[in-house]
Amino acid sequence: MALSRAVPNLAFRRLRGxxxxxxxxxxxxxxxxxxxxxxACDARYIGRVEAGEIRCPNYAYERVFLHMFPGLSLADLGFSAREAVRGRRPATAPAITTRNDEESDVLRRAFMTSGTATVAVASLGLGGPAAAIPAPRGAHRIGEAEVKAVEDAVRQIRVLDDRHGADGLYQSAAQPLRAAYALLDKGTAARRSTEDRLHAGAGELSLSVGWLAHDSGRFDDARSHYAEALATARVAGDPALEAHAFCNTSFLARDAGRYREAVRAAQAGLRAARPLSSARLLSLLSLREAGAWAGLGDRTACEQALGRAHAHFAKGSSDGDPEWMSFFGEPELEALEAQCWSALGDRGRAARHAHRATVLQNPHFARNLALYRAQLAGDLAHAGRHDEAAAEARRVVDALGDVQSSRIRAMLADTRRVLAGHGARTL
Structure with missing residues (x-):
């Protein structure tokens, strides 16, 4: 069968003027x-749109174009409806060997729809009940079973991350994510509430997989997953998911040294979270902002954000707190504050907060406890308390067991370098 030729997008060309x-x-x-x-828009992307090679933009570009031309629809901009473009995709798509930022959304979905009939979280290989997510073939009716499978996948990945860390999970966890977005692309829900839950579940799953990438040092992959979740939140009009996506984006930007971006993302998350009834969420986002200001070396702004974080935290938990925030209690508050003081160079103060985090942490959260102890070891080493640092670092190594986290190992490597540089006993 002959391939149809791309039709130039003359409407978009006229808008370029x-x-x-x-x-x-x-x-x-x-x-x-x-x-x-x-x-990642460049002249080449504009040329491909005008040539008709991109018949429908991904969700991020859609929002940008509609923001640039208020009152116009995608059709007014010369694009085809998303369901028309994707509905004609062949059942067995060719292998994808290249990828770029501007089309990551489209390519990811092309890959998803060519998958097998069922993907299960059991393939993570680390135990726990299976949460099978059906990948649709043809017309697929979305109901409670599909939505619950996506929500169960999110919970299971988070439990496994708490126990084992990210490194061994990331590749396997991407499988249920592909299945969840395939349901969004191909499925139809009888009720709006079901569709909303599926959007929220898929977005949370994208954030969970993004966190696994983030914690295992795959920053570009994490950025893509977080952007996917933010796009899903915007399309679904879900402020809770949007706040979560901005929270993770701020954290990633800080870790990547993009501190101004981290500040903006945290502040955007705060705006999204204000209508929600969760002081704890506002506290965490304020801590993200504080960490970003610390990275910029702005002690005053950091202290102000920390003050807001403590004030929100003091209001206590509520029924409006998101499920994903189960990790956020006083230990995490102390640990994130420790990171702020570390970034500002006040290692003694950082060590006090990091030590308090280790004392308060529930041993069930093995990965977080190891992280807090690694933070403490590094702060002690930089504060000149070398014997204490070495002892704490050895505790981390002994306790790691099945925990696989590139972040923790990188922190231990930094501690080792500091100790070796001072002639102190290494790990």
Whole structure:
């Protein structure tokens, strides 16, 4: 069968006006920043849109274009309806060997829809009940069973991460994520509430998989998963999911040294979270902001954000607290504050907060306890308390067991370097 030729998008070309493709691409990137999006738009992408090669933009570009041209629809911009584009995708798509930022959403979904009939979390290989997510074939009716499977997958991944860390989970955890988004693409729900739950579940699953990438040092993958979750939140109009996505994005940006971006993401998360009834969520987002200010070396702004975090935390938990925040209690509050003081160079104060985190932490959260102890070891080493640092680091190594976290091992490696540089006994 002959392939149909791309039809040039003349409507989009008219909107570009007298701007060159490069100039228009720069305008798109500016518009994206205005609404907190991240798109890798360049002249080549604009050319492909105008040539009709991109018949429908991914969700991030859709929001940017609609922001640039208020009152216009995708059809007014010369694009085809998303369901029309995806509905004609062949059942066995060719293998995808390349990928770029601007089409990551489309390519990911192309891969998802060519998968097998069922993907199960049991394939993680670390025990626990299976949570099978059916990948749709043809018309697929979404009901309680499918939504519950996605929600169960989110819970199971989080439990396994608590116990084992991220490194051994990431590749396997991507399988249920593909199945969840395949349901979004191909399935239809009888009720709006069911569809909303599926969007929320898929977004949370994307954040969970993104966190596994984040914690195992795969920052580019994490950024993509977090952006996917944010896109899902925006499409579904889900402020809770949006706040979670911005929270994780801020954390990642801080770890990657993009501190201004981390501040903006935390503040965007706070705006999304304000209508929600969760002081604890506001506390965590304020801590993310504090960590970003600390990275910038702004002690005053950091202390102000820490003050807000403690004030929100003091209001206590509530029924409005998101399920994913089960990890956030006083130990995490202390640990995140310790990270702020570390970044500001006050290692003695950081060590006090890190020690308090280790004392308060429930041993069930093996990965977090190891993280807090690794933080403490590093702070002690930098504070010149070398024997205490070495002893604490050995406790981390002895306790790691099945916990596989590149973040923790990197922290231990830093402690080892500090100790070796001072002629102290290493791990």
């Amino acid at each position: 007298q701007h060159s493709p490069a100039e228009f691409a720069a305008a798109v990137r500016r518009a994206a920043r205005e609404i907190g999006e991240q798109v």
